[in-house]
Amino acid sequence: MNQKKLLIGTVAIAVALGIYFFERSARSSSQRSAAQGTLAPDFSLPQLTGGQLKLSAYRGKVVLLDFWATWCDPCREEIPGFVDLQNKYGSQGLQIIGVSMDDGPEPVRDFYQRFKMNYPVVMGNAKTGEVYGGVLGLPIAFLIGRDGRVYAKHIGATNISVFEKEIVGLLQDKINPNHPGA
Amino acid sequence: MNVNFKNGKILLVVGMVSMVLVSAVLAQQASLIPNSRLINPEELVKILQFSKSEKPLLIHVGSHVLYSQAHIPGSEYIGQASSESALQQLRKRVESLPRRKFIVIYCGCCPWSHCPNVKPADDALLAMGFTNVKVLYIANNFGADWMDKGYPVARGD
Numbered sequence: 001m002n003q004k005k006l007l008i009g010t011v012a013i014a015v016a017l018g019i020y021f022f023e024r025s026a027r028s029s030s031q032r033s034a035a036q037g038t039l040a041p042d043f044s045l046p047q048l049t050g051g052q053l054k055l056s057a058y059r060g061k062v063v064l065l066d067f068w069a070t071w072c073d074p075c076r077e078e079i080p081g082f083v084d085l086q087n088k089y090g091s092q093g094l095q096i097i098g099v100s101m102d103d104g105p106e107p108v109r110d111f112y113q114r115f116k117m118n119y120p121v122v123m124g125n126a127k128t129g130e131v132y133g134g135v136l137g138l139p140i141a142f143l144i145g146r147d148g149r150v151y152a153k154h155i156g157a158t159n160i161s162v163f164e165k166e167i168v169g170l171l172q173d174k175i176n177p178n179h180p181g182a
Numbered sequence: 183m184n185v186n187f188k189n190g191k192i193l194l195v196v197g198m199v200s201m202v203l204v205s206a207v208l209a210q211q212a213s214l215i216p217n218s219r220l221i222n223p224e225e226l227v228k229i230l231q232f233s234k235s236e237k238p239l240l241i242h243v244g245s246h247v248l249y250s251q252a253h254i255p256g257s258e259y260i261g262q263a264s265s266e267s268a269l270q271q272l273r274k275r276v277e278s279l280p281r282r283k284f285i286v287i288y289c290g291c292c293p294w295s296h297c298p299n300v301k302p303a304d305d306a307l308l309a310m311g312f313t314n315v316k317v318l319y320i321a322n323n324f325g326a327d328w329m330d331k332g333y334p335v336a337r338g339d
Contacts, residue, residue, distance in 0.1 A: 069245060069291075071245070071262065071264060071291070071298055072291065072292050072296070073292065073296040073298070074292060074293065074296055075292075101245060101247045101248065102245070102247070103245055103246045103247060103262070124247065125247060125250075126247055126248075126250035126251045126337075126338075129247065129248075129251045130251055130337075134251055134252060134325050134329065135248070135251065135325075136248060136251055136252055136290065136323055136324045136325030136326075136329055137248075137290065137291065137292060137293075137322060137323020137324060137325050137326060138291060138292050138323070155323075155326070156293065156322070156323075
């Protein structure tokens with residue numbers, strides 16, 4: 001009799017746990033899809049090295065859009081890690097784009113050379129910040145999938161391993177950039 | 183020869199340690215401002231919206247790109263106070279004011295301990311003899327600690 005009660009109790013607990021984890025998993029996957037959000041707002045901004053850079057030209061690549069400035073300590077600390085990521089995953093489809101929020105290009109040019117930055121940097125402005133929901137503190141990075149949608153937003157200095165994990169995940173995601181929802 | 187080599191190594195080590203110490207101090211400039219000179223966003227909002235007492239002169243000492251996106255209504259932009267040119271502009275702006283004038287300076291570019299602008303501005307006003315200066319304590323950034331809390335903002339230049 002006691003064994004029967006024990007068995008029923010165990011099954012009940014197992015069922016309850018099953019329901020809990022099923023719901024939790026369903027909830028987190030719906031949060032994930034909500035976080036995927038809308039298309040990254042397009043822009044055309046002057047590149048540090050000349051010419052204009054249009055974000056939508058990178059559709060089909062995984063883009064790490066980094067809002068930063070030379071006067072921002074946490075931003076500067078992230079740059080060497082981004083250079084490494086571009087080296088490591090560039091051939092697989094990663095494109096890092098820096099959006100400098102400096103008030104002028106002079107300090108950025110100097111910084112670009114000194115830190116041997118290997119990805120394009122554009123000069124951002126207030127309008128760019130506004131269309132990205134307000135860049136009112138630096139750094140802020142957006143991770144954009146091959147389909148042009150924002151998959152993650154990181155405010156403040158973020159460990160490079162967090163970016164790497166997300167980038168690897170998105171690089172493996174074979175989303176067709178031309179699918180109807182994109 | 184050996185002595186010279188040894189001295190060179192000592193100098194190199196001393197230089198590197200000094201650089202690390204200087205960077206550490208510079209990185210935490212804002213943290214060196216005493217609490218008595220700080221004002222919280224909540225307090226400032228109350229003063230601006232409800233208090234009948236003297237309203238402060240609000241001066242933004244951070245990046246212009248960030249100021250253009252959002253700033254406290256009525257605040258004036260003088261430039262990034264980490265640069266000497268902005269400090270000169272700040273001195274010029276306040277030189278004719280009575281030294282008891284209530285002034286609030288703020289930035290909000292980045293987490294408090296990393297802000298390169300508020301401490302030089304505060305030091306400059308202190309050196310000029312201003313006795314009623316407060317620095318707006320923005321823990322994370324202007325977006326999180328001011329705008330997201332629904333406090334009033336203005337946009338543009």
